[in-house]
Amino acid sequence: MSRFFMVSLDPAQLYDYSALSVMECIPEKEGKIYRLVDVKRKQKLPYPEIVQWAERVFRNPKLRPAEFSPPIFLIDVGGVGRALFDMLRADGMKCVAIQYTGGGDTPNFDNGAFNIGKSALVGKFLAAWDDGRVQVPANASFRDLLINELKAFRGHMSSQGRAKFEAEQGEHDDMIMAIAQAVWWAETRPPKTHPIGLPMPRPEQLLTGRTPQPKVPKFDY
Numbered sequence: 001m002s003r004f005f006m007v008s009l010d011p012a013q014l015y016d017y018s019a020l021s022v023m024e025c026i027p028e029k030e031g032k033i034y035r036l037v038d039v040k041r042k043q044k045l046p047y048p049e050i051v052q053w054a055e056r057v058f059r060n061p062k063l064r065p066a067e068f069s070p071p072i073f074l075i076d077v078g079g080v081g082r083a084l085f086d087m088l089r090a091d092g093m094k095c096v097a098i099q100y101t102g103g104g105d106t107p108n109f110d111n112g113a114f115n116i117g118k119s120a121l122v123g124k125f126l127a128a129w130d131d132g133r134v135q136v137p138a139n140a141s142f143r144d145l146l147i148n149e150l151k152a153f154r155g156h157m158s159s160q161g162r163a164k165f166e167a168e169q170g171e172h173d174d175m176i177m178a179i180a181q182a183v184w185w186a187e188t189r190p191p192k193t194h195p196i197g198l199p200m201p202r203p204e205q206l207l208t209g210r211t212p213q214p215k216v217p218k219f220d221y
Contacts, residue, residue, distance in 0.1 A: 011084050
């Protein structure tokens with residue numbers, strides 16, 4: 001399985017924050033590595049502008065290097081997400097729809113969406129984070145904002161004995177969820193072989209142990 005990019009949207013109503021993440025997934029023997037390229041959150045965006053934002057990022061040619069598998073677009077279809085999902089599909093976008101539920105560790109596919117308990121989804125992300133497999137560039141402009149969200153992100157047991165994860169009162173978890181749903185999806189997908197295959201290294205590269213590595217693109221959106 002070759003590396004690929006994931007664009008993940010956690011949409012919100014007009015006066016809340018919508019978050020959009022871009023992440024590179026790098027398959028390794030020890031587990032997939034998730035290199036966060038960018039994540040942003042925007043407020044007071046009408047639905048058509050959220051759609052335009054998501055489409056502009058996903059259709060960036062930098063997400064489609066020849067040696068990569070095609071990129072994946074994911075969207076939370078709870079609440080306003082279903083209407084945005086329909087708008088994206090109408091524009092020809094292929095989307096992976098994710099619907100959070102109150103519980104259940106085993107996902108099921110129904111009404112065009114993967115249904116999964118939020119605690120199970122977040123658990124996959126936190127496990128990868130604790131393993132050091134979610135990589136955030138030290139000089140990233142979004143790093144401090146993301147760290148602040150993580151510090152305010154709490155887990156507790158409900159009265160029904162279920163784990164719940166949410167931001168503290170007055171805080172946000174939009175960026176976390178945009179990242180977490182992409183990590184969950186990749187962690188639960190079986191490996192696939194790239195249909196084209198990677199370029200073979202030259203003989204001198206085999207002798208030195210150095211093979212060319214694709215460059216991670218920089219985004220400005």
